[in-house]
Amino acid sequence: MTLILVFAGLILLLLTGIPIFAALGLTASAILFIVEGDLDGLGDAVFTHLNKPILSTIPLFVFMAQVMIRAKVIDDLYTFAHTVIGHIRGGLGVATVLACTIFAAISGSSVATALSIGSSAIPQMQRFGYRERDALGVVAAGGTLGILIPPSGPMILYAIVSEASIGALFLAGIVPGLMLALMFSAYCMIRARGQSNMEAPDWAGWQAARAAFRRSVWALLAPPVVMGGIYLGVFTASEAAAAGSLYAVLVAMLVYRGFGLRDLWAAAQSTMRTSMMVFMIIAGAAMFGHAITLVRLPVGVTEAVAHLGLGPLGFVLVVMGLIFILGMFLESIAIILITTPILLPTMMSLGIDPIWYGVLLMINLELAMITPPVGMNLFVIKGITDAPLSKIVRGASPFVAIMIVGMGFLMAVPELATWLPTAAGFGR
Template sequence: MILASVFIGLILLLLTGIPIFAALGLTASSILLLIEGDIDGLGDAVYVHLNKPILATIPLFVFMAQVMIRARVIDDLYSFAHTVIGHVKGGLGVATVLACTIFAAISGSSVATALSIGSSAIPQMKRFGYAERDALGVVAAGGTLGILIPPSGPMILYAIVSEASIGALFLAGIVPGLLLALMFSAWCMIQARGRQGMDAPDWAGWQAATAALRRSVWAILAPPVVMGGIYFGIFTASEAAAAGSLYALLVAVLVYRNFGLRDLWDCAYATMRTSMMVFMIIAGAAMFAHAITLARLPVGVTEAVAALGLGQIGFILVVMALIFVLGMFLESIAIILITTPILLPTMISLGIDPIWYGVLLMINLELAMITPPVGMNLFVIKGITDAPLGTIVRGAAPFVLIMMAGLALLIAVPELATWLPTASGFGR
């Protein structure tokens, strides 16, 4: 009963539009006042959570993405994908998924991916006969890859709340992320074969493809610089973020030569605003976790699951269904911060790998980005195209089913997520 009251109360607060950190802080304060009569300990809980060097990854990865966008490195990325595969029937859809995949590995943001790639891709696809809903759907779905393919902002947040290894989570997201991208691409080609009047541009030739590759190589190299260093043990996740930021600056200043002091200031300012928002949310999450721990809510959940006799798979299926429903109404950050502190002790008692669960959670949060009524990517696409929301939802619907299939596959074969971290030494 207490758990339900806390859960419902927090969701109602969030639905009023109050900032996430404020809702978490108010809920935590209310719980402590009810069970202890004071809010002592909240300050210490916030300090412990914020006094972690790994938090430096947040502003560094945000800054890296800001610089790459500001220097217009991303424009060459879609041009390359379009030139190489756009001539195949359905190839423009595949090119869009490819561009989203690479950009997701640079920005770590689903919204930024959908916004940046959609601005270039949607007019091109419509020009060559793609139905409007198909063009809108592939960009909305491709943009969600920013949550799963590292470096991912929600993934970093989950790692901080669960105290899981960020490096292991980054590596765990690579294979499932590429698998989803492959499934999206396959659907684009299957869909194109069933559509009449869908044209494909002529093959531009090897010379044009080579020129496009040369222009985009700096964007393509960004993910290997970050993830390769982590995989081969050259640097930690924090050092990888610093290396990525330095790489982005060098490319913008020395290669593209369109990045001045004013751009540096704008990127730093945007980074500061985004990072402070995230840090305030982490502070709220720290208070919430402290309060529910004192109220013994996680213990109650563990005992309830034990009484039901749910095994690992049964628990995961119930939790995934719950998060899918929550995703229709709440932002991904709120879902991570509400559910993780409550569910983590139960997961540990059942022997569930937090890295595997983290990847499952990210895929489910991807679904939340394109499921109404609060799917953020749906509204981003509507904002840049002014298309009817119903058209966007219908275009994204097949990709919802594809992601559900990917989620089921990962539940059935956990090694798709755990193999790479284990092989690289993170799983030992």
């Protein structure tokens, strides 16, 4: 009953439209005032959660993404993908997925990926015979890869709340992320076979492909700079974020010469606003976690699951179903910060690998980005195209099914997520 009341109160507050951090903080304050009669301990809880060096990765990765976006890196990325495989039937869809995959590894943001790729890709796809619905769906779904392919903002938040290794999570997301990208690409090519009006542009030739590659090579090197350093043990996740930011600034100023000090200042301002929003949410989550711990809510969930007799797989299936439903109404950050503190003790008692669970959670959060009524990528695509929301939802619905199948693969074969971190020495 306590769990229901807490969730109901929190969701009601969120539905009023108030910020996430305020809803978390108000819920925590109400719980503490009812149970303890005062608000002692909230300040210490917030300080403890914010006093972590790993939090520096958030503004650094955000800054890296802002610089790369403002330097117009996306234009070269999409041109390269389009030049190489755009001439194949369905190749424009595959090129769009490829561009989303690469840009996701730079920006770490699903919304930024859908916004940046969509502006270039959707008109091109429609020009060569793609139905509007299909073009909208490919970009909406491809943009969700920003959550799973590292560096990922939601992954960093989950790692902070669960105290899991950020490096291990980043590596764990690579294979499942590429798997989903391949599944998306295969669907695009299969879908294209049934559309006789779909044209394929002429092959541009090897000279054009080499030229497109040369223009995009600096953007293509960004993910290896970040992930390669972590994988080879050259630097930690925090140092990787700093290296990525420095790389982005050097490339933007020395290679993309149109990027000036005014752009750098604008990127820094945008980074500050985004980072402060995230830190406020983390502070609210710290208060919420402190309050639910005092009322022994995680312990109650653990005991309830124990009485149900669910094994690890049964527990994960139930949780994924719950998070899928929550994803229709709540933002990804809210889902991570609300559910993880409650579920983590039960996960540990059942022996569930938090890295494997974290990747499953990220895929489920990808689903949340394209499932109505609160699918952020759906609204982003509507904003840049002014297409009816119903048409965008229909275009994205096949990709919802594909991601659910991908989650099934990952549940059946956990090594898809755990192999790479283990090979890199995490968890030994």
